[in-house]
Amino acid sequence: MREYALLVQPAANRVYAAASVGLTCAELEVLNRAVLGGAISGLGPATIAGVPYVVFEAGELDSRAVGYLANLSSAFALFARRGALLEPVELSPLDRFDDDLLTIQKYQGKTNEHFTKLLLNVTVLSSAAASQMLDRRLRVLDPLAGRGTTLNQVLMYGWDAAGLDLDEKDFDAYAAFLQTWLKRKRLKHHAEVTRIRRQKQSMGRQLKASVGIDRDSYKAGDALEVTFVHGDTLRAPEFFAAGSFDALVGDLPYGVRHATRPGGPRELHRSPLELVAAAAPGWARLLRPGGAIGLSWNTVVAPREEMLAALAAAGLESLDSGPYREFTHRVDQSITRDIAVARKP
Numbered sequence: 001m002r003e004y005a006l007l008v009q010p011a012a013n014r015v016y017a018a019a020s021v022g023l024t025c026a027e028l029e030v031l032n033r034a035v036l037g038g039a040i041s042g043l044g045p046a047t048i049a050g051v052p053y054v055v056f057e058a059g060e061l062d063s064r065a066v067g068y069l070a071n072l073s074s075a076f077a078l079f080a081r082r083g084a085l086l087e088p089v090e091l092s093p094l095d096r097f098d099d100d101l102l103t104i105q106k107y108q109g110k111t112n113e114h115f116t117k118l119l120l121n122v123t124v125l126s127s128a129a130a131s132q133m134l135d136r137r138l139r140v141l142d143p144l145a146g147r148g149t150t151l152n153q154v155l156m157y158g159w160d161a162a163g164l165d166l167d168e169k170d171f172d173a174y175a176a177f178l179q180t181w182l183k184r185k186r187l188k189h190h191a192e193v194t195r196i197r198r199q200k201q202s203m204g205r206q207l208k209a210s211v212g213i214d215r216d217s218y219k220a221g222d223a224l225e226v227t228f229v230h231g232d233t234l235r236a237p238e239f240f241a242a243g244s245f246d247a248l249v250g251d252l253p254y255g256v257r258h259a260t261r262p263g264g265p266r267e268l269h270r271s272p273l274e275l276v277a278a279a280a281p282g283w284a285r286l287l288r289p290g291g292a293i294g295l296s297w298n299t300v301v302a303p304r305e306e307m308l309a310a311l312a313a314a315g316l317e318s319l320d321s322g323p324y325r326e327f328t329h330r331v332d333q334s335i336t337r338d339i340a341v342a343r344k345p
Contacts, residue, residue: 002080004061004089005046006054006069009076009114016112019329021045024054024074026326027118033322034125035068035133048086055081066091067134071157073118094134096158096213098185105147105177111251116149119294119339120157120249122327126319126341128290129246133157137224141240143233143283144250148174151226158213160225162240164233171230175207178226187211188218196229196239203238204231233275237282245286252276252297273302273310280314287344298335299328307340316342 008024011017025043032040042057061069069078070091079086102113120140124133132138138159142150145163147170154161165171175193182189191209195202209226212218229239252272276295283293293316297307308318319341327339 001041001057001059003042003055003057005048005079005081005086006056006072006075007077007079008052008054009074011074011112011114013112015330015332016115020074020114021052021054023115023118023327023329024072026323027072027074027122028054028056028069029323029326030122030125031068031072034130036065039065061089064134070094071121071133073114073121094157097156097187099156101152101156101181102149104181105149105152107147107173110147111149113149113153115296115337116153116251118327119251119296120150120153120247122339123247123249123292123294123341126294126343127247127292128288128343138246139244141236141245141248141283141286142250143236143248143279144252145174145228146170146251148178148228150249150251151228155211155224155226158224162225162227162229162245164229164231164236164239166230166232168230171205171207171228174228178207178209182209182211188215189223191226196231198238203235204229206230206239233279234282236279237285240286242285243288246288246291248283248287248291248293250293250295252295271301272297273306276307277310277313280311280316284314284316284344289344292341292343294339294341296337296339298331299338300334300336304338304340307338308342311340311342316344318342 008020011020029043032038040056040058046053046055066089070093078089078091080089124130129138140154140159140161142163145151145165151161151163179191182191189209189211193205193207196204196206207228210223212223231239308320312318324341329337331337
């Protein structure tokens, strides 16, 4: 057995930085169970020369194991410990584009990019597609997409992204951002906003984009797909095909318009628990068998047990043991965030 030390990436957000080591430990344990066969032991935080690390023991890591570790949300560098020395282990993450795809957008209420990546990772690693995340183009839906932070992370991984949001300003902002970014980066692409029509009735608008990782892949017809719908998340099954997503990932907004009440289409609904209870059955239909839903929310307004019960009522199997109970962390004085993960049988 060898000892390894994972250097955690610094976070600009001071509060999140304080929680990042513990969150990384939980994320790494989910990865360990999902794709490493429990090969990691002795996992925990450590301070080396005054710097925080996550340390663990394992046998010689092969290239595939290192590939999974390279995509941990806060992985900055990995070292094999040899006595008092640290030997670098080269990391090659999945990233397909420049990181300003994730960082250039700045707006009030934006979810921390590290946490967005963590939520995506934990959800995918909890799905039947976990062992394929390095090899296959997965398809991920964010049914509460806001201004597209999750969509951008999915695109960064070289996967197909889809999103849905009721807020017209957020939809327009993301459509403008993505089209501008693609042009500025001179990537081969086609992107346009069009009307969605069913039986001659307008159901809303959507952004459809095809993005080439490089010119050759685009010319070969192997473009990544981004679909963002301006519409009500309670109507998600009307916009997307059943059984078409490997994972569904959502960060439930705080005091932001994100859905209408089932009984009154113009009456806004802000309770995350009521939203999930109403929308989860439709979301579940969109998942492939073995697909997973990962949601983050403010536990101050919705207890964990009730959130998991809402997912279970939609026919999903909640994951609620070990590391899945270690993601609670403070965001500010009024928000304590947690993650709920459930899998479709």
